Amino acid sequence: MSLIDLSKQVALGIDIGGTNTKFGIVNHRGEVLDKGNLRTDAYDKVEDFIDALYENVYPLMEKHGTEKHFDGIGVGAPNANYYKGTIELAPNLPWKGVIPFAELMTAKFNLPCTVTNDANAAALGEMLFGAARGMKDFIMITLGTGVGSGIIANGNLIYGHDGFAGELGHTIVKPGGRKHWSTGSEGSLEAYASATGITITAKKMRAEFPESMLNQYPEDEINSKTVYECAMKDDPIAKEVFRYTGQKLGEALANFVMFSSPEAILLFGGVIKAGDFILKPAKLHMERNLLPIFRNKVKLVFSELNEADAAILGASALVWEK
Numbered sequence: 001m002s003l004i005d006l007s008k009q010v011a012l013g014i015d016i017g018g019t020n021t022k023f024g025i026v027n028h029r030g031e032v033l034d035k036g037n038l039r040t041d042a043y044d045k046v047e048d049f050i051d052a053l054y055e056n057v058y059p060l061m062e063k064h065g066t067e068k069h070f071d072g073i074g075v076g077a078p079n080a081n082y083y084k085g086t087i088e089l090a091p092n093l094p095w096k097g098v099i100p101f102a103e104l105m106t107a108k109f110n111l112p113c114t115v116t117n118d119a120n121a122a123a124l125g126e127m128l129f130g131a132a133r134g135m136k137d138f139i140m141i142t143l144g145t146g147v148g149s150g151i152i153a154n155g156n157l158i159y160g161h162d163g164f165a166g167e168l169g170h171t172i173v174k175p176g177g178r179k180h181w182s183t184g185s186e187g188s189l190e191a192y193a194s195a196t197g198i199t200i201t202a203k204k205m206r207a208e209f210p211e212s213m214l215n216q217y218p219e220d221e222i223n224s225k226t227v228y229e230c231a232m233k234d235d236p237i238a239k240e241v242f243r244y245t246g247q248k249l250g251e252a253l254a255n256f257v258m259f260s261s262p263e264a265i266l267l268f269g270g271v272i273k274a275g276d277f278i279l280k281p282a283k284l285h286m287e288r289n290l291l292p293i294f295r296n297k298v299k300l301v302f303s304e305l306n307e308a309d310a311a312i313l314g315a316s317a318l319v320w321e322k
Contacts, residue, residue, distance in 0.1 A: 008069050009027070009028055009069055009071050010025050010026060010027050010033065010064060010069065010070055010071065011025075011026050011070065011071050011072055011073070011074055011316040011319035011320065012024075012025060012026075012057065012061070012070060012072070012073045012074070012109075012111070012316070012319075013025075013026050013073075013074050013076075013311075013312040013313060013314070013315035013316030013317075013318075013319075014053070014073065014074070014075045014076070014312075014315050015075075015076045015077075015118060015121070015311030015312055015314070015315050016040055016075065016076065016077040016078070016087075016093070016118075017040060017078075017092075017118075017311075018040060018041065018078070018092035018093060019039065019040060019041055020037055020038070020039060020040060021037060021038055021039075021040045021049075021053065022035065022036075022037045022311055022312055023035060023036055023037065023053070023056070023057055023312065024036075024309065024312035024313075024316070025060055025061070025064055026312060026313060026316035028320070029129075030125075030128065030129030030130075030313055032309045032312055032313065033064060034060045034063065034064065035060075035309070035312060036056055036057070036060065038052055038053065038056050040093065040094070041094055043094065044094050044095075045095070046095040046099050046101070046104065047104065049095070050104055050105060050108050051108070054108050054109065057109075070111055071319050071320070072111050072112040072113065072114065072319040073105055073106075073109060073111050073112070073113040073114070073319065074113075074114050074115075074121065074314075074315040074316050074317065074318030074319045075101065075102070075105065075113060075114070075115040075116075075121075075315055075318070076115075076116060076117065076118040076120070076121030076122070076311055076314055076315040076318075077090070077093075077101070077115060077117065077118065078090040078091075078092055078093060078117060078118065079091075079093075079117065079164075080101070080115040080116050080117050080118075080163075081115070081162070081163035081164065082114070082115065082116040082120070082159050082163045083159065083162070083163040084100075084163065085100065085101060085102025085103055085113065085114070085115055086098050086099060086100055086101060086102070086115075087099040087101045087115065091182065101113075101115055102114065102115050112319075114318040114319065115318075116157075116159075116163075116318060117148070117150075117164075117166075118142070118148060118311060118314070119140060119142045119148025119149050119150045119166065120150040120157055120159075120166060121150075121311070121314035121315045121317065121318060122140050122142055122148070122150060122268060122303075122305075122310060122311070122314040123138075123139075123140035123149075123150025123151070123152055123157060123266075123314070124150070124157060124314055124317035124318060124321050125305060125310060125313040125314030125315075125316070125317045126138075126140055126266055126268075126303060126304075126305060126314075127152060127317070128313075128317045128320065128321070129305065129313050129317070130266075130303055130304040130305045130310075130313075131264075131266055131301050131302070131303060131304040131305075132152070132264065132266055135152070135263050135264060136152065136153075136154055136155040136263075137152060137153055137154065137155075137260065137261065137262045137263050138152050138262045138263055138264045138265065138266060139151050139152070139168070139256055139260065139262045139264075139265045139266070140152075140265075140266045140268065140303075141168065141253075141265060141266065141267050141268070142268045142269045143193060143194060143195070143249075143267060143268070143269040143270070143271035143272055144194065144195060144269035144270050144271065145194060145195055145196055146169055146190050146194050146196070147168070147169030147189050147190040147193050147194045148169055149166050149167070149168035149169060150166055151165070151166045151168075151260060151262075152262075153260050153262075157321070158260075168189065168252070168256060169188065169189050169190040169193075169194070170183065170185065170188050170189070170190060171188065171189055171252065171255070172185065172186070172187045172188055172189075173187060173188065173189045173192065173248050173251055173252045174187035174192070174248070175187050177191070177192075178191040178192065178197070178200065179191070181196070189248065189249070189252045192244075192245060192248040192249075193245055193248055193249040193252070193271070194271065195223065195224040195269075195270055195271050197245070198223075198224040198227060198241060198242075198245055198271065199222055199223050199224065199227075201241050201244060201245060202214055202222050202223075202224075202226075202227045202238070202241045203219070203222050205237050205240060205241055206222070206237060209237045211237075212230070212235055212236075212237035212238065213230040213233060213235040213237075213238065214226070214227065214230055214235065214237060214238055224270065224271055224274070227241050227242065227274075228242075228273065228274050228277070231274070231277050239277060242274050242277035242278050242281070243277070243281045244281075245271075245278055245281075246277070246278040246279065246280065246281030246282040246284075246285065247281050247282075247284075247285045249278065249281075249282045249285075250281060250282040250283065250284060250285030250286040250287075250288075250289070251285050251286075251289055253265055253282060253286040253300075254285070254286045254287075254288075254289035254290050255289075257286065257290060257294050257298050258290065258291065258294055261294065261297075262298060263298070263299070264298060264299040264300070264301050265298060265299070265300050265301070266301050266302070266303055267279075267300065267301070267302055267303065268302070268303035268305070268307075268310065269307075270307075272302055272303075279300060282300065283300050286298075286300070
């Protein structure tokens, strides 16, 4: 019986976003050996997209294939169904309906392919390569343009009966509250704690307080980055934007903690660059809303994955998670 040389085992990790797709070749230590990207929105047909992906990826696979063995392909994508290998009704992708994506990829690349949503992939990447190594119970929250999540319980990713479990960003944190720009729901976490939600809060608050530094910016330049810049200059309204955002996040996190009793909640994405402006109120309001039995047990931790490579690492983790 021959021993497997793990140093030669690699996976292809692919992260599909509405605008761009990132891909990379990853080894067992979480090192990205090579990577690239292409436009997602340039291809109206998924078959054309996969052909273009192959043309971009194959030279990298040839480059590393002489000395490496490819175990498979992992794909993180919006509305991806882990059980069926499909991408279903994704509103921000150019391909409509139910796409048998894993099947199409396997036919093209001649490698097994596994898909899941991007936040689930991030959770797996964190468990294999990041701050959650050794943890069996944690929740990953991605705070970017939207709010995504992946739930790990007893060492397993929670997919639910249909493959779509873990949409914590769409849970309601303020019934009858802010209307979501895409789903139409009222008061979801994503409407408040995402970068988009922060922008909405900032525009509302600056209109109420003309003295805020935020009013020095034109309307189309108000975003989480400019709010952070003003908060760093000690603008009280910018700081209040983050405090309010942290409060809404913390109230939601309390519910999540009482649902699965995780060891930690990992935060990832551009919004966490606000640091303690968001983290302190989030921690305060999480603890304040927990039952005593849950208090002071759950760590709030920032991701350790390199933001530029995290999506690729997360997708590649799908290959070895089984």
